Amino acid sequence: MTALDLARCFALVPCAGVGQRAGTEGPKQYAPLAGQAVVAHTVQSLAQVERLSATLVVLSPEDTQFETHAPCFKGHRAWVARCGGITRAHSVAAGLQALREHGATEHDWVLVHDAARCLIQPAWVDRLIDACLPDAVGGLLALPLADTLKEAGQGASPARVRATVSRQGKWLAQTPQMFRLGLLQQALQQTHERQLDITDEASAIEALGHQPLLVPGELENLKLTWPADFALAARLVHTRSQENT
Secondary structure, three states: OOOOOOOOEEEEEEOOOOOHHHOOOOOHHHOEEOOEEHHHHHHHHHHOOOOEEEEEEEEOOOOOOHHHHOOOOOOOOEEEEEOOOOOHHHHHHHHHHHHHHOOOOOOOEEEEOOOOOOOOOHHHHHHHHHHHOOOOOEEEEEEEOOOOEEEEOOOOOOOOEEEEEOOOOOEEEEEEEEEEHHHHHHHHHHHHHOOOOOOOHHHHHHHOOOOOEEEEOOOOOOOOOOHHHHHHHHHHHHHHHHHOO
């Protein structure tokens, strides 16, 4: 049996952002949602994925709030690293190094997940793992674009349509995004050296010339970004709790 066959899966949750667009008083991952902080919902769901050897939450070095807002995050599979950077890519890169210090190897899989995608369900994570384990590259949860896509003209106020963009073959990227630790480290290092502007891990992998696998996600796996997103997420959490009673 090879090292590839023995590869483990780790979750990495970058949680060093300030969430300026969310309209919350502090970092959006600590905003209250249905009785607990956003990030508490996230890590609780990840803790239910049995094939995850551990979940590493990457915080800002100045963060003093996480343990207060996520008291549920504890145990031998719950790791914290206060090494987050000014960008998501910096935080993920630092988190990958922290995973290595915990004993993870370059062949192990890392599932990077947004702290603000707090509606993630264990079954969706398992779907991604099932799809990616036999794949040479890895992949991400994503949704085929269903709506008509419009491109706005530059500098217009109010905004006006400049063109209608074909939605054929276009997907909305979600998380988790699952790649080998070594490959993702290499990809992030290259994008840093080339000063490429990336917004997710798949973009870095693509810059190496690879084609990540697109694994169908769920509409409910939304990222809390705007104030209205919190109200929608609260309704979904309430609906789920009613269904489980």
